[in-house]
Amino acid sequence: MMALVFGLLTATLLLFGSFVDAAPCADCFTQSRAAYYPNSDDKGTETGRCGFGAFGATINNGDVAAVSDLYRDGLGCGACYQVRCTNGKYCSDKGVNVVITDHGSSHDTDFIMSRRAFGRMAQNVDAGASLLALGVVDIEYRRVPCSYPNTNITIKIDESSSNPHYLAFVIWYQQGMEDITAVQLCERRRKGSQMQRKLNISYSKYNFAFYTQTQSYSCKLLDRSYGAVWTATSPPSGPLSVRMLLSDENGDEKWIVPVNDIPDNWKAGDIYDSGAQVIA
Numbered sequence: 001m002m003a004l005v006f007g008l009l010t011a012t013l014l015l016f017g018s019f020v021d022a023a024p025c026a027d028c029f030t031q032s033r034a035a036y037y038p039n040s041d042d043k044g045t046e047t048g049r050c051g052f053g054a055f056g057a058t059i060n061n062g063d064v065a066a067v068s069d070l071y072r073d074g075l076g077c078g079a080c081y082q083v084r085c086t087n088g089k090y091c092s093d094k095g096v097n098v099v100i101t102d103h104g105s106s107h108d109t110d111f112i113m114s115r116r117a118f119g120r121m122a123q124n125v126d127a128g129a130s131l132l133a134l135g136v137v138d139i140e141y142r143r144v145p146c147s148y149p150n151t152n153i154t155i156k157i158d159e160s161s162s163n164p165h166y167l168a169f170v171i172w173y174q175q176g177m178e179d180i181t182a183v184q185l186c187e188r189r190r191k192g193s194q195m196q197r198k199l200n201i202s203y204s205k206y207n208f209a210f211y212t213q214t215q216s217y218s219c220k221l222l223d224r225s226y227g228a229v230w231t232a233t234s235p236p237s238g239p240l241s242v243r244m245l246l247s248d249e250n251g252d253e254k255w256i257v258p259v260n261d262i263p264d265n266w267k268a269g270d271i272y273d274s275g276a277q278v279i280a
């Protein structure tokens, strides 16, 4: 389904290999600071500003974080970062990969991590306890793909939805390094059957099977309500295709067309497998 064009980037790097040092490098770590949720029971918060709900506390086994500037008005929701602390006495080289599910900052931090994620930056359990005792530590971070093995991009109908008047949903499990910068809601055109009949008439003598290929959709761009929540008032009544525009840091864009539609009898709380995923 989705194979993203990393080839182009690779080719560019090879071609201009000698200039790479001067260019801002995508793989480089950025220096910053991190704290952890003060009242956290190990995992993240269920009321994060991304609108993920309880899922926002437990996704990625609870290795989640709130970010300040990286929240980017909700664009940053669901992005993954490798975060490692820099104190050689306690910290591992690998650090931990966190998923962004919330917005917030304290003590000049870029990240407020779940307790679990914060402790996992350490070399071992004892070092983890020492890190937690420090409360705020120096870190470095970089964007990485998320890892959701055997999981497709998933649409969760928000509890605030009410069929047929108002549809709000959240997109889970997009594992690429791209942001979802726009979402279209598409319905199969009802006029399609008219069109099919016409084509059947004009082409039947040639035995063409055009009628199977005349699916046409009408789409409208949705508003990002906040975080990762997209909304539509008076959504179309048929089965709905939720298309997502992925944009990478170079400005390259690509629409993802899901394999599965949301059925017309969708209801609040339902979870739908899109059948599509980004190969990270």
Ligand SMILES: *[C@@H]1O[C@H](CO)[C@@H](O)[C@H](O)[C@H]1NC(C)=O
Pocket: 193, 196, 197, 200, 211
């Ligand atoms: C078009 O023709 C095919 C084959 O004859 C038929 O099965 C199908 O029902 C027709 N479709 C429409 C919309 O009339």
Ligand SMILES: *[C@@H]1O[C@H](CO)[C@@H](O)[C@H](O)[C@H]1NC(C)=O
Pocket: 150, 151, 152, 259, 273, 274, 275, 276
């Ligand atoms: C993901 O989507 C593919 C293609 O639609 C499907 O075959 C597969 O079963 C889905 N995976 C899961 C874990 O649901």
